[in-house]
Amino acid sequence: MSMEGVCMLKIVRARDYKDMSRKAANIISAQVILKPDCVLGLATGSTPIGTYQQLAEWNKKGDCDFSQVSTYNLDEYRGLSHDDPQSYHYFMKVNFFDHVNIDIANTHVPDGANPDADAACAEYDRIVAEAGYPDLQLLGIGNNGHIGFNEPDDHCFSKGTHCVDLTESTIQANSRLFDRIEDVPRQAYTMGVQTIMHARTILVVANGPAKAQAVHDMCFGPVTPSCPASILQLHPNVTVVADEEALALCEL
Numbered sequence: 314m315s316m317e318g319v320c321m322l323k324i325v326r327a328r329d330y331k332d333m334s335r336k337a338a339n340i341i342s343a344q345v346i347l348k349p350d351c352v353l354g355l356a357t358g359s360t361p362i363g364t365y366q367q368l369a370e371w372n373k374k375g376d377c378d379f380s381q382v383s384t385y386n387l388d389e390y391r392g393l394s395h396d397d398p399q400s401y402h403y404f405m406k407v408n409f410f411d412h413v414n415i416d417i418a419n420t421h422v423p424d425g426a427n428p429d430a431d432a433a434c435a436e437y438d439r440i441v442a443e444a445g446y447p448d449l450q451l452l453g454i455g456n457n458g459h460i461g462f463n464e465p466d467d468h469c470f471s472k473g474t475h476c477v478d479l480t481e482s483t484i485q486a487n488s489r490l491f492d493r494i495e496d497v498p499r500q501a502y503t504m505g506v507q508t509i510m511h512a513r514t515i516l517v518v519a520n521g522p523a524k525a526q527a528v529h530d531m532c533f534g535p536v537t538p539s540c541p542a543s544i545l546q547l548h549p550n551v552t553v554v555a556d557e558e559a560l561a562l563c564e565l
């Protein structure tokens with residue numbers, strides 16, 4: 314447990330979204346250079362899009378080779394087919410996989426199209442473990458402190474991949490990407506905190522004022538399931554790359 318005012322995570326201050334994206338891409342690129350056949354844990358959401366664009370640019374220039382990399386995404390909405398434009402399968406294809414020389418057979422996203430939640434989640438935990446867990450796990454953070462779709466909940470620290478009911482605040486936050494709020498799926502399959510904590514290094518990206526409280530609580534608050542990201546204080550190798558606005562409540 315960290316004391317208030319002492320941060321166990323390494324914080325990298327970025328000027329703005331572009332700077333955050335470049336810094337995060339540099340860290341991922343270094344991982345791929347150091348271990349060309351590394352396992353990357355990947356995230357969806359608005360925050361990492363700039364990071365993926367930067368990596369795609371470097372890949373095109375021949376500076377970052379994904380040909381031997383394998384990837385495991387954090388989460389997927391339950392009930393969406395892989396080619397549904399709102400699915401995270403689709404998001405990863407259009408925002409990253411289609412733009413780099415990764416072998417699509419080496420990319421993995423939980424199977425939201427499988428209605429059998431227990432089977433889908435157990436299978437995902439099995440393949441992530443078989444891959445030896447991510448060398449580097451990229452994470453965004455929700456306004457409510459969630460990581461993946463691990464929402465604030467008394468038991469959120471103790472789970473592997475599982476089916477979650479999304480909180481009202483997450484449904485609201487994600488509704489911007491849907492035509493109507495009723496279209497936002499109410500459930501998702503997500504890697505659990507247990508799975509995430511197995512990654513050897515973790516990279517959290519955050520930008521904008523809506524993330525300031527969650528970033529503060531992740532770094533300086535008590536370790537509590539009411540802020541799932543606060544568990545990262547107990548991981549030995551976490552880097553947070555955040556812009557000025559997201560760091561506004563952190564006294565650094």
Ligand code: PGA
Nearest residue numbers: 358359360361453454455
């Ligand atoms: P965002 O989502 O990047 O779209 O803000 C982050 C998250 O919910 O993990």
